[in-house]
Amino acid sequence: MEILAGGVVLALLVLGLGMLVRRLLRRLAVLLRGLLTVPARPTGYQLRGLRLAHSRALVRSEQRRAEALAAEVMRLRVELRMAKQAPAEPRFQRAKREFARRFHPDRLPPRSPDRSIRIAIFREYWAVLRGIERSR
Structure with missing residues (x-):
């Protein structure tokens, strides 16, 4: 009985060690793949002009919106002053x-x-x- 229990413990120990070695080898493979591959040129360089034009258009539209909101705030401030006076x-x-x-x-x-x-x-x-x- 003691021999059987010792064999089970030994088998579980070998299984755990094998799983640990497998996990370490996978991480090492991922690390080596990352070191050996040459990074590709990002596609952002190809679309720089298009993205810049889109960004400028977005800034212009947001600027108009901000100006409209600023005018609304000024109008509301005037109304508030008038309401406080009357x-x-x-x-x-x-x-x-x-x-x-x-x-x-x-x-x-x-x-x-x-x-x-x-x-x-x-x-x-x-x-x-x-x-x-x-x-x-």
């Missing part, structure tokens, strides 16, 4: 707040039969109120 009319603010308190759809029970109608009406009138508020 105090909101307290009666309009009170009316808007009262409208939201009484008619906002979130104040209804979830299964209310007229919920969808109230949502549509509230959205429509709320957009009108916001337009009035912005036009001041």
Whole structure:
């Protein structure tokens, strides 16, 4: 019995050693292949002109987009300054707040039969109120 167990251990040891040697030989082969091959010339050199033209076109389009965004930021800054200077009319603010308190759809029970109608009406009138508020 001890001889059989010793033989099994010896066989497993030889198997593990063989697997380790195989793994080392594969890595060595990959390393040697990498050292012996001559690197090919990248295809980027052949397409340099095309890529450069594409890059320039992309830069121009992004520049136009950035200019448009900068103009939008400037416009919004002016609007913000004007809104801060013009105090909101307290009666309009009170009316808007009262409208939201009484008619906002979130104040209804979830299964209310007229919920969808109230949502549509509230959205429509709320957009009108916001337009009035912005036009001041």
